[in-house]
Amino acid sequence: MPQHVQGVIAPGRNEPVRVETIVIPDPGPGEAVVRIQACGVCHTDLHYKQGGINDDFPFLLGHEAAGTVESVGEGVTDVAPGDYVILNWRAVCGQCRACRRGRPWYCFDTHNAKQRMTLLDGTELSPALGIGAFAEKTLVAAGQCTKVDPAVAPEIAGLLGCGVMAGIGAAINTGNVSRGDTVAVIGCGGVGDAAIVGARLAGAAKIIAVDIDERKLAKAKEMGATDTVDSRAGDPVEAIRALTGGFGADVVIEAVGRPETYRQAFYARDLAGTVVLVGVPTPEMKLELPLLDVFGRGGALKSSWYGDCLPSRDFPMLIDLHRQGRIDLGAFVTETIALDEIEKAFARMHEGDVLRSVVVL
Numbered sequence: 001m002p003q004h005v006q007g008v009i010a011p012g013r014n015e016p017v018r019v020e021t022i023v024i025p026d027p028g029p030g031e032a033v034v035r036i037q038a039c040g041v042c043h044t045d046l047h048y049k050q051g052g053i054n055d056d057f058p059f060l061l062g063h064e065a066a067g068t069v070e071s072v073g074e075g076v077t078d079v080a081p082g083d084y085v086i087l088n089w090r091a092v093c094g095q096c097r098a099c100r101r102g103r104p105w106y107c108f109d110t111h112n113a114k115q116r117m118t119l120l121d122g123t124e125l126s127p128a129l130g131i132g133a134f135a136e137k138t139l140v141a142a143g144q145c146t147k148v149d150p151a152v153a154p155e156i157a158g159l160l161g162c163g164v165m166a167g168i169g170a171a172i173n174t175g176n177v178s179r180g181d182t183v184a185v186i187g188c189g190g191v192g193d194a195a196i197v198g199a200r201l202a203g204a205a206k207i208i209a210v211d212i213d214e215r216k217l218a219k220a221k222e223m224g225a226t227d228t229v230d231s232r233a234g235d236p237v238e239a240i241r242a243l244t245g246g247f248g249a250d251v252v253i254e255a256v257g258r259p260e261t262y263r264q265a266f267y268a269r270d271l272a273g274t275v276v277l278v279g280v281p282t283p284e285m286k287l288e289l290p291l292l293d294v295f296g297r298g299g300a301l302k303s304s305w306y307g308d309c310l311p312s313r314d315f316p317m318l319i320d321l322h323r324q325g326r327i328d329l330g331a332f333v334t335e336t337i338a339l340d341e342i343e344k345a346f347a348r349m350h351e352g353d354v355l356r357s358v359v360v361l
């Protein structure tokens, strides 16, 4: 029997979000219904509401979530009712050319639930990033569920479902930060701070946090930055070079998503260094660089989707490291809120005074 639950939808471009009754079908083959316990508010949810992702309104928002599997459809063997899971937006297919080459974190054919959740009048909803977890329950592909240790509270565990994983993975997976490296992180919101946590975990010797907001720089220091650069106060490229013996950093992580900060990242890395773009640009942005500098400086220019994570490998590992006290995922949770407070959380995000507001259900 389809179930009725409460969920938060974005009805149309820039219209305020609202709580509505959502119809959740029984899980079909390969699908699971998950009872959501917590879901973080991410910048991408705001992008959906503003129409910045696509025009498939109405959206069922929320995608950074942890919860408990309630029921599974035919053929699901990896998770079972009662399992405590983190949801991910990339259920890997196992069949595409990336998966077949043993590089499933690049999977080119990730999937979500086949059935649609709807409003009471039958209007089909587009779940944000194929998840839709600002709701008491949601329907996903079973491969979007990764079982983790239930000892970690859902408001903390759920954050690995998006921004925190993207940042940590940008450092440890895409950037391959290694012991003794110098690292600079440009943009210290939730994603940049997570990159700092990842760089520290990987053994970076120096971690330089760059931002234009002193509150963000103070927080970055708490998260493990060894040095901070306020890029309003002078050229951040010069400042990063000055902090790295005049050379630049081995790995520079761009977590803003703008051409000017990408250019800073490009010139603030050492010869043969790596730039990781984890910030998401908008379609009209363009970048111009002397091709000779691209060639002459060597190294690697990479982008990082979802931290090149493999949920089945990375979520349980990071939950274990959190339990051991080697990373503190709780430091990303600024406040917990109710389902009807998401507009307020968007406003606070805009003011820059939260890393994460997390809806607890």
Ligand SMILES: NC(=O)c1ccc[n+]([C@@H]2O[C@H](COP(=O)([O-])OP(=O)(O)OC[C@H]3O[C@@H](n4cnc5c(N)ncnc54)[C@H](O)[C@@H]3O)[C@@H](O)[C@H]2O)c1
Pocket (backbone or CB within 6 Å): 042, 043, 044, 162, 163, 166, 186, 187, 188, 189, 190, 191, 192, 210, 211, 212, 213, 216, 231, 255, 256, 257, 261, 277, 278, 279, 280, 281, 304, 305, 306, 307, 352
């Ligand atoms: N690649 C992925 O898979 C992935 C996943 C999640 C989010 N993201 C993207 O990562 C980016 C950061 O997300 P977030 O949640 O941390 O956002 P956020 O808004 O919390 O943080 C952005 C930070 O950049 C700083 N900033 C802005 N302009 C700057 C400049 N010119 N120089 C230095 N710092 C500057 C801001 O002060 C802020 O601290 C966004 O573009 C987001 O869409 C990417």
Ligand SMILES: [Zn+2]
Pocket (backbone or CB within 6 Å): 092, 093, 094, 095, 096, 097, 098, 099, 100, 104, 106, 107, 108, 109, 110
């Ligand atoms: Zn695949």
Ligand SMILES: [Zn+2]
Pocket (backbone or CB within 6 Å): 042, 043, 044, 045, 063, 064, 162, 163
């Ligand atoms: Zn997100």
